[in-house]
Amino acid sequence: MMMTERNMISSISMMYRQAHRFYDKKLEEYNISSGQLTFLLCIHEHEGISMYGVAQLGHFDKGTVTKGIQKLEEQGYIRVETDEADKRSRRLYTTGKAVLIIERLYGIRQEWNEILVDGLTPEECAKAEELLGRMAENAWKYMNERN
The missing domain is CATH 1.10.10.10 (Winged helix-like DNA-binding domain superfamily/Winged helix DNA-binding domain)
Structure with missing residues (x-):
């Protein structure tokens, strides 16, 4: 099932806000x-x-x-x-x-990472890291090519 644009953006935004709280x-x-x-x-x-x-x-x-x-x-x-x-x-x-x-500080960062990947397989973690990295690069590239 493909995630809708709204759900993807909402999920990323929620993770960002919760990370800041943590x-x-x-x-x-x-x-x-x-x-x-x-x-x-x-x-x-x-x-x-x-x-x-x-x-x-x-x-x-x-x-x-x-x-x-x-x-x-x-x-x-x-x-x-x-x-x-x-x-x-x-x-x-x-x-x-x-x-x-x-x-x-590194331990705190690692703790948050472990919270995020709880229940994911190593393969899912690797895929998530790859996809999020590509998405971040797409966002950066788009915004910097336009400005």
Whole structure:
């Protein structure tokens, strides 16, 4: 049975909202929101990345990245340094405070993933990951070819 457009969009929207609720609750003790989690893990995985690099990797607009980075810096989870080779560019690094909780953050993300795939076979999980990845790429490609 083919999922209707409305059901597909509604399901994706519901998962998105529930993910934010889950992350916001789990991250409350760290004073990190669901939106900041993605930025913090990206910076951890790519120490010295620029804000533009974060935007590109996550397909975020620059304004969203700037706000999220500013909050993480204010909270002491990241430090921002001016690039010596290009004074216009700012490099991002995690701090010791972030390093202390990084493994817990990955665990929280894994916990949500396990909730989502509960009851699915490994084959269904692989297919879902493939299809959602293709759908996300289609959305990104469409919007970026039009702007």
